[in-house]
Amino acid sequence: MSVDPRQRFDGQPGPVGERLYAQMALIRAFEERLLLLFDQGELFGTTHCYIGQEADAVGIINHLRAGDVVFSNHRCHGHFLAYSDRPELLLAEVMGRDTGLVGGRGGSQHICYEDFYSNGVQGGIVANAVGAAMAEKLTGGGAVTVVFLGDGTLGEGIVYESLNMASLWGAPVLFVVEDNRWAQSTPVDKELAGDMVARGRAFGMSASEITSTDAVELYERFGALVEQVRETGRPHFEVIHTYRLCHHSKSDDRRPEEEVERHRADDPLPKLAARLAPGRAEALDREAEARVDEALAWARAQPFPEASELGGARAKA
Amino acid sequence: MSVDPRQRFDGQPGPVGERLYAQMALIRAFEERLLLLFDQGELFGTTHCYIGQEADAVGIINHLRAGDVVFSNHRCHGHFLAYSDRPELLLAEVMGRDTGLVGGRGGSQHICYEDFYSNGVQGGIVANAVGAAMAEKLTGGGAVTVVFLGDGTLGEGIVYESLNMASLWGAPVLFVVEDNRWAQSTPVDKELAGDMVARGRAFGMSASEITSTDAVELYERFGALVEQVRETGRPHFEVIHTYRLCHHSKSDDRRPEEEVERHRADDPLPKLAARLAPGRAEALDREAEARVDEALAWARAQPFPEASELGGARAKA
């Protein structure tokens, strides 16, 4: 069984904008609820929300077909929901339940579902993604691997080792840098010298960039990029300049308020809502809320794992 | 006490070409003797010779002043001899003697002398060099740090982490890539994708390249580069395209003979010898041989360390 985001997306009725909006609304509603649950003390530990960046996930992942692979990072909720459309499994996971995505073992940052993988250690997944793409290449499959990384993660040397190998060996992998201008508390100009796109290009691969939080625009651009990688069997390096509207994890936002305010105008949800038929956005927001309600009710009813299950593992999916 | 290569070089009589040649002849004679000693079973372990690349070391290091710092790698003999002019100390070291550079502990790859350091693990020294340069910057000194790395070492992620930090923080460091077209048994096109200079530039620093084994040409170019780094306090990334004429370490050369032959025409020694006054090169070769004879005689007379000295260390130099 494989997830086929493109088939699912293409099979839905309605204009592209509405369908993208519906997904973004689900991600937003999901994460706002998550933050509420943390505030209310129902959740414990940490989480990283994707608020403000939803257009990236929906713009890219809806082009993936069955068997395509996604590697995601600490900020994975949006990627996962666009990929799977299964909020209840992620919610149960974050709530530590036995029937969560990975039985409560991974929590918010460490999830796996079909061909989707995430890890909370910065950088390592980039090499893992190249390996996944090489596995595909060596076995003659036609799948594409997409890996998401942040601007800050461009600090990790393994990223460049990975770019070099992907380029040398011709790995069908799409590197997506989500440049949200900050790495935790550090602004991009204190973490990154030179030019992001030039870094990709210096390793001998096609590379380009886009500054946008417009889901439709991103969707259109990435359709071509995903197919380019699939057809050429070569890597591509794409930088999306965007912005994170929430704190890094929880209650740790010390950025200049005025800067954050300025970027609210680019919030991908209102930006797209304004172009939908009147009332549609509100309706889709309500639907998203209802799905989150439902997911939460389900997740709350799920059991916690048993301490004795430490060594066991659910049957391989 | 500090070594001042520039003062030493400037203080010598004769034309620049002769002085550069004399240094190259010493390096060449030293290493050919070393290889002979290995063949004769007097030396044990391993070594990496610099044959064919001598013009880099003499072209660069003669611009360094007292207090300037050099980080070198496994292929360090040429760098060290150009820096120190002390063949006997290195020979004693490689021969494992107590009065060698580091008491026989480091051998061919792991040496230290005044402001010169080398290590045999690829990549790590590049970060160490940035640290040395930052130390200089933070303490208000005016010294420049030079670090040598090979084309193959551009595979290591730490190189890019280091470029990024050097550029972000403004470290007065000169990165010198000695692209000798091979990393051990691997040709550059199997190890490196894209463009070397573009890699440096992508991290926001000035970067350029030169294809040359002409010691005078390199000497002229690097005078400006070393002073640029000193004056701007910013890093520079320079790639020298050259060629290694010897095996990687010992008896492990499986490169196409015809390729190696072709590059013999670029051997920096005959190349410069042809431009010296008649008979000068031969005389300088003989002087170099004599110095190596002398160094060897001295080194052979040196004692081995005592096993009991494991924990001790010579007084700090």
Next chain:
Amino acid sequence: MRRPNVLGSLNASLHALMEADRRVVLMGEDLLDPYGGAFKVSAGLSTAFPDRVLTSPISELGFTGVAVGMALRGLRPIVEIMFGDFLMLAADQLLNHATKYPWMYDGKATVPLVVRAPMGGRRGYGPTHSQSIEKHFLGMPGLVVVAPSPFHDPGALLAASVEDDRPVLFVENKLMYARLLRGAGDASMADVTVRSTEGAFPTVSLSYDGFEEGELTIVAYGGMAELGLAAAERLLIDHEIVAEVVLPSCLNPLDLAPIARSVRRTGRLLVCEEGTGVAGWGSEVVARAAEECFDALVAPPVRVTARDFPIGNTRVLEDAVLPQEDDVVRAARSVVESRKMRVVGG
């Protein structure tokens, strides 16, 4: 005056160190105020010493390497690894650079580097942000591994580490940051006799009976120190077992003497650590004790460690993996109840 907590002690020490010595430089991720580091150990420093606090890109290997270069050249850098879990990324700089240079350069160089690494779980941070992996760094020749506890003076240990000419890995248990220091004069220590060895990295020994008739030596460090003492208290009150608690601050090189002295009194040894057990610190302590206090042991030594799994995100799995006070009490009871004796002959 309120007793400081561990965090405050470390932070105050950093301020004092940077004030006193211009060679002290701080490097790591997200260090700048108002953020002041992920756990706030570095708070205020970038304001007070803007030139010497370098907030770095996410480049653990690289900035540790930069710090090694600084240390080689006369500075005294302190590196903060945001989560100790990421220390493996920097490990080559410790193994093949920081610890190699002083010896292999035959004393021509020193590398007075301190790498601070917050370790430990019990905060629900999941498998990659909760580990105690310091054991993997034990026994690199030349690397000193120090771990404060509330029973030591963490700030003084940090100062001693910075003043040490050798590279030091300084392990800070995350849960411990908020704990108040517990010195000899504190109310919470009223019933406890405290002894300490001399030197920069002392071992503190605690006893509820004045080291008179201990039956068991509990050895612990860092985040397990308070658990060890709490277990000793319960053992005394609930089970009438008198345990001495021995808390080294220097994991390597290890001063076995205070442990050996205690074992010679008690005949029984229990070692706790929050990390997993295999080839851990506890293995070394048990092995050393078996070698050096063989005749004194009247019962098999025992280790209480994390179980041999990653640390799950959900609380029930995290709790099941990590060693708890109950585990210490249970193991202590079983070792004391195995009242084997032996007679030593020729």
Next chain:
Amino acid sequence: MRRPNVLGSLNASLHALMEADRRVVLMGEDLLDPYGGAFKVSAGLSTAFPDRVLTSPISELGFTGVAVGMALRGLRPIVEIMFGDFLMLAADQLLNHATKYPWMYDGKATVPLVVRAPMGGRRGYGPTHSQSIEKHFLGMPGLVVVAPSPFHDPGALLAASVEDDRPVLFVENKLMYARLLRGAGDASMADVTVRSTEGAFPTVSLSYDGFEEGELTIVAYGGMAELGLAAAERLLIDHEIVAEVVLPSCLNPLDLAPIARSVRRTGRLLVCEEGTGVAGWGSEVVARAAEECFDALVAPPVRVTARDFPIGNTRVLEDAVLPQEDDVVRAARSVVESRKMRVVGG
């Protein structure tokens, strides 16, 4: 037919593995023929299987990470680290990726990865090319650490590692490559009784007296295996001390049973390893034995390890640091001569 040496056994096994299973992929530096890898373990493979031998850039962390991704996606990659000394560069991929995924993804993924790492000294390669650092990789939950010796079938161990669904670190002592295999039928083993446990990673036990009246258990692995047997022979001939030699091939998880059985016979334990001692494999073996064979031990266990320094380039310093046959003999004599006995009571 000449007995194969360790190198030949490994190389033949790689050929057979790649022939039999298209999922097997080889990655590492300088693997291509005619070079065939720094130590020639990979010779001929790139000629026979050009698509599945990826000679890589000098990117230890990166290519190990690529292999992890391949393994997650159904391949069975084998990674060669040119010198085991460089393994720290790749360590994060072992700790936080390869071993974490299977557990933290709740069994939804496996990472059947083998990382081969040549370790060890005695070749004059100096401080950064001679180490045995496998101890730093012991006790990562989920990581299997295997080390062949001439008394095992190295190729079979490698095959078992490749067929294992867990990540395996496969430690190859460099000096051992040229040594001939020493099976039960060989002339060099004529006087030796050989026992072996079952399973993919057996422990081999050797005795010159048929396991009749051993006085000492010598435990060793990898490059120390032959040293251990040589010491046992000298102990018997020169000192009339009967030692059993126990050689596990799997360092972690450790099957203590054959060691424990031997210690219960001999009462004395000596553990050898080429790496430095602190928190090493020997610590774990001694600790486990102290815990689990406490009543059987009649003398303090002892470890013979490298001394706590880097490995100098010059031979006298290399020899002084690394454990030698003489050290094993000396330690063995001292442990046997400390003929302490004890009576176990209630």
